[in-house]
Amino acid sequence: MDQVRVERGEGVTTITLNLPEARNPISGNDVIDALLDALAQADRDTDVRAVILTGAGTAFSSGGDLSKMAPGKGLRGNQPAETVRNYRDGIQRLPLAFQALEVPVIAAVNGPAIGAGCDLACMCDIRICSSAAVFAESFVRVGLVPGDGGAWLLPRVVGWSRATEMALTGRAIDAETALDWGLVSRVVETDELIAAAQAIAAEIAANPPRAVRLTKRLLREAQDASLATVLNLSAAYQAAVHETRDHEEAVSAFLERRKPTFDGS
Structure with a gap:
């Protein structure tokens, strides 16, 4: 099973995080590399008018893999300087890549978007979600800070006060709250999510x-x-x-x- 699945449609590419059994974590370099490669290919292809990013299974993305946070595992190095390099050369490549893209990216958030998963949604240009989605800037609850750019991303989406509330409490918000706070622009039923994202993508693709x-x-x-x-x-x-x-x-x-x-x- 590919960790990132890419489907090309008429002017629209759909990228699916494809580790549903692990709730689509994005902290591993293999997943990051695959996602970056898919985005770069879509950006280079001028026939691609829009990209949809979603998750397989019931989660959008659980963010970091908590099972790989011991020293020497995942992004955590054996020494602090190594950890800094791991973040810089790993997950921090994602927000920089999204910022540089020309092709519009629509996040179709199908379920929980937690920690780096929430920040991944914020990297996208448009966010819609299913009624089953929840969002949490939850790093503080596991003794961490947003290491992937969330401190820059989230305030620009929901404003300073609400971003600070989310980041300092780690509390999850539901889909309707996300809509009220401007984190998403639309909430639909789960079985309507991809069709809704495709409709937005088609409307974008109809323009020059x-x-x-x-x-x-x-x-x-x-x-x-x-x-x-x-x-x-x-x-x-x-x-x-x-x-x-x-x-x-x-x-x-x-x-x-x-x-x-x-x-x-």
């Missing part, structure tokens, strides 16, 4: 792909840049997409009151 990717890139860059910097970057991106055939097609279709056809050029 270069404009979609540059809009995603602009939103990411704007998280930390000054207004002046974002305006300059926006002008540069706008100049690029003004020259595309898809832009001309969109304008023509609007004026002619017909459905546009985009080919990415």
Whole structure:
């Protein structure tokens, strides 16, 4: 069984964390490498308009593997300096990769997203979940801190106060609370989750792909840049997409009151 399963559809790639018997942990380098490879392939392929990330079985991701936290196992080295290297060269590659992606990623959170699993969902651009989902920034409950970037990610999604409450209590929140707090944009029944994610992906894929990717890139860059910097970057991106055939097609279709056809050029 592959640890990460990749399914290619019409303009949409679905990536499934595929260790359901272990609740899809993501702390091992083999899983991280497989996930990074799948994301990189989707990003390079301009025919891929959107990516859906979900988990096999009843969990989205349990985060770290608690059975591999003894010295010399998993991310924990025999010395603190080794542990630092393990995090930097291991799970910390994930948030950096997600931040650099141009292709939009939709998290379809099918069940518990715990610790690094919660942070993995926050790395995605859009999050929807099933009514069975729960989210927990639970590192503190096992005597740890968010080692995968959660302290940067979570406040940007739910705000400082709620992120601090989640991180310092380690308490889990249910799907409806996640919706109320803005952690997800939609809650659906479990058997409707993938169809709902596919519908969002299809709506994204219907737009001019270069404009979609540059809009995603602009939103990411704007998280930390000054207004002046974002305006300059926006002008540069706008100049690029003004020259595309898809832009001309969109304008023509609007004026002619017909459905546009985009080919990415």
